[in-house]
Amino acid sequence: MNDRVIPVLDTRRAAPIGTPRTPGPVAGDGSVADRRGRYMRDLRISITDRCNFRCTYCMPKTVFGRDYPFLPRDELLSFEEITRIARIFVAQGVSKIRLTGGEPLLRRNIEHLVEMLAAIPGLELTLTTNGSLLAKKARSLRDAGLQRVTVSLDALDDPTFRKMNDVDFPVAQVLEGIAAAEAAGLGPLKVNMVVKRGTNDHAILPMARHFRPAPGNGGHIVRFIEYMDVGSSNGWKLEEVIPSAEVVKLIDNEMPLQAVGPNYPGEVAERWRYLDGGGEIGVISSVTQAFCSSCTRVRLSTDGSLYTCLFATKGHDLRGLLRAGRSDIEIDAALGALWRERTDNYSEQRSEETAGLQKIEMSYIGG
Numbered sequence: 345m346n347d348r349v350i351p352v353l354d355t356r357r358a359a360p361i362g363t364p365r366t367p368g369p370v371a372g373d374g375s376v377a378d379r380r381g382r383y384m385r386d387l388r389i390s391i392t393d394r395c396n397f398r399c400t401y402c403m404p405k406t407v408f409g410r411d412y413p414f415l416p417r418d419e420l421l422s423f424e425e426i427t428r429i430a431r432i433f434v435a436q437g438v439s440k441i442r443l444t445g446g447e448p449l450l451r452r453n454i455e456h457l458v459e460m461l462a463a464i465p466g467l468e469l470t471l472t473t474n475g476s477l478l479a480k481k482a483r484s485l486r487d488a489g490l491q492r493v494t495v496s497l498d499a500l501d502d503p504t505f506r507k508m509n510d511v512d513f514p515v516a517q518v519l520e521g522i523a524a525a526e527a528a529g530l531g532p533l534k535v536n537m538v539v540k541r542g543t544n545d546h547a548i549l550p551m552a553r554h555f556r557p558a559p560g561n562g563g564h565i566v567r568f569i570e571y572m573d574v575g576s577s578n579g580w581k582l583e584e585v586i587p588s589a590e591v592v593k594l595i596d597n598e599m600p601l602q603a604v605g606p607n608y609p610g611e612v613a614e615r616w617r618y619l620d621g622g623g624e625i626g627v628i629s630s631v632t633q634a635f636c637s638s639c640t641r642v643r644l645s646t647d648g649s650l651y652t653c654l655f656a657t658k659g660h661d662l663r664g665l666l667r668a669g670r671s672d673i674e675i676d677a678a679l680g681a682l683w684r685e686r687t688d689n690y691s692e693q694r695s696e697e698t699a700g701l702q703k704i705e706m707s708y709i710g711g
């Protein structure tokens with residue numbers, strides 16, 4: 345185990361399941377709040393730390409080069425381990441699981457994992473992908489039980505897109521993937537665009553125009569994401585962040601917008617709808633408008649460590665518990681104990697100084 349992972353049972357006293365879980369309020373379904381009154385609802389699982397793109401803001405080639413030591417196969421959680429732990433998370437109150445990575449579609453037989461997770465009752469199952477393999481896999485993923493996908497796409501013009509993915513991947517293939525996902529019924533589909541000043545800000549309006557509903561075309565919701573200081577390898581600078589307010593203003597000037605309320609409590613994207621008809625956009629403002637106070641997310645890394653914040657510097661070793669033969673009851677109790685102690689609010693404390701912390705890379709922790 346590396347020094348950035350904390351063994352769970354060794355450091356915390358876990359109450360057995362079924363005993364009153366204190367402190368913190370308890371929701372109707374029995375789930376327990378953390379120290380800031382937040383409940384665990386969304387689990388993101390990174391199923392591979394590998395990616396076929398080298399997006400400059402996420403897995404820059406300078407760090408993730410040919411010799412980068414990706415995790416060996418036996419370090420990865422198996423499908424059985426992922427499914428077992430997912431069931432325990434659901435018992436803790438999680439109602440939505442997002443498969444991510446790395447690039448999740450690179451994990452061999454992902455359809456089989458989807459099938460296993462889809463069998464868990466009451467679970468919303470989604471996936472985030474760069475779309476490069478989606479044209480091939482959309483139908484089989486849908487057949488396996490995947491409900492929705494989010495596709496990351498940072499520009500529509502080929503030169504900008506190729507430059508950002510840094511592996512010369514053509515945008516046309518991602519657009520094919522989006523069309524295939526829609527045809528397979530993996531909608532409503534969302535498109536995530538990370539906006540970086542001086543790199544792809546010129547692509548904001550074309551993206552909004554392209555994915556807006558038009559006669560004979562239902563469109564897709566684009567979510568403009570503020571460039572974040574995730575991990576410690578993307579050389580993040582505050583001046584490269586375009587505040588969401590600026591994005592909204594730019595689009596509103598051409599296609600008037602109106603703010604809409606969230607679909608559910610804790611929704612990360614702030615919603616804006618087009619005034620003259622259907623369609624909407626979202627903005628995710630982790631930098632300029634921290635949403636820590638309503639954060640219900642938890643992340644499981646490729647090798648089974650638990651992270652209660654995207655900007656964490658340390659995780660908790662769940663795989664150790666699984667492989668040490670601990671029972672579901674023990675793991676559930678450990679998980680509950682961990683969540684109850686959670687206090688993370690990194691985005692509320694962000695500064696140029698905290699941006700320099702040795703944070704866990706997003707490809708490993710799950711974006």
Ligand code: SAM
Pocket residue numbers: 395401402444445446447448472473474475494495496536537538569570571572573574578706707710711
């Ligand atoms: N490979 C998949 C993909 O491209 O969607 C899933 C993993 S990726 C890490 C998940 C999401 O994180 C993508 O939408 C990506 O754009 C976003 N992301 C990565 N680095 C980011 C950063 N520095 N700031 C904001 N979003 C980032």
